[in-house]
Amino acid sequence: MRKMRVLVLSNGGPGIGGGHISRCVALATAFDAEGLQCRWMVNESALAMLPREALVETLPEAVLFASDAVGLVRKQRPDLIVVDSYVPELSFLRELRAVAPLCVIDDCRDRPVDEVASVLLNYNLGAEELGYGTSPERSLLGLRYALLRSVFADVARQSGEYVFLSAGSADVRSVTSTFLEWWRPTFPPLVAVLGPFVPPGERERARQHARFLSHARLLVAPEEYPRLLAGAGFVLCTSSVSAYEALALEKPLAVFQVASNQCRIGGLIEQRGLGKNLGEWGTFTGEDVARVLSRKWKKPDPSVNLNGAVEVARTVRAWLEDRH
Secondary structure, eight states, X not given: OOOXXXXXXXXXXTTTBSHHHHHHHHHHXXXXXXXXXXXXXXXXXXXXXXXXXXXXXXXXXXXHTSGGXXXXXXXXXXXXXXXXXXXXXXXHXXXXXXXXXXXXXXXXXXXXXXXXXXEEEEOSXXXXXXXXXXXXXXXXXXXXXXXXXXXXXXXXXXXXXXXXXXXXXXXXXXXXHHHHHHOOTTSOOEEEEEOTTSOHHHHXXXXXXXXXXXXXXXXXXXXXXXXXXXXXXXXXXXXTHHHHHHHHTTOOEXXXXXXXXXXXXXXXXXXXXXXXXXXXXXXXXXXXHHHHHHSOOOOOOOXXXXXXXXXXXXXXXXXXXXXX
16 A cells, blocks of 8 residues: 655745745654655755755746646645645645645635635644634644644753844845844844855855854854754744744744734734744834843743644544545
């Protein structure tokens, strides 16, 4: 009996970031552990974040989420199709669902994806309050289903003296450079991480600022990212995948937003007492950061399931087996 096949369609890159890919990698790893065979269809830039052993077909952005790709999807004979992207139209998702059951990973219900999904997954804070309908056969909503890479469940937690800064895989707003400009000699030590999609020019700009800070380290896509995050005393990050990683490790944090889809999450993090919300990028200053850092750092209450990807994979596998 052949293994059930999962086909993951997603995208990432300099203008997109890496959140979609990161959480799909977590889910694919969990599917593999459950005995499901995973294959990917992505744009070429996304390859930088995929495991080397992944079975991948790359397509141009213009083709990846267009009807031209449906024939390629059909040739893979998938038992489940996972889509994680803001790009595809509902018409394209309907075409995919005609090929195989469709799992849509969503964030903010800016379009009625619940009307076309066989399985709807939204692990964000407040997902249960977005008014999803009853069309999906399974709806997996809330932090119980957080798609975090398995390494975060195993990494040793410490509470160091340094602040960990992550502005996303692409840092599309040059956040890291500005934070380095703001960083004062009286601030705690800083570990600032640039993601794999940050352009060379922006990397160099950040390096120039870091040169003058004896208590700051600037790292580019470090393999030890989970360990560095787990060892931090405080975290500054976007209210996206990075925030959920920090919350899963129960790190005191302050979040900010570089894209509109992150705003609601940032507000809920503060409303629920899980961290401080600095607000949208451009609406706060170095003085605001100084005030946050001067406060006593409070460890947030446990909220995010470190093994959420495993729970999703097991739930979806059982659902697929029942269908078969």
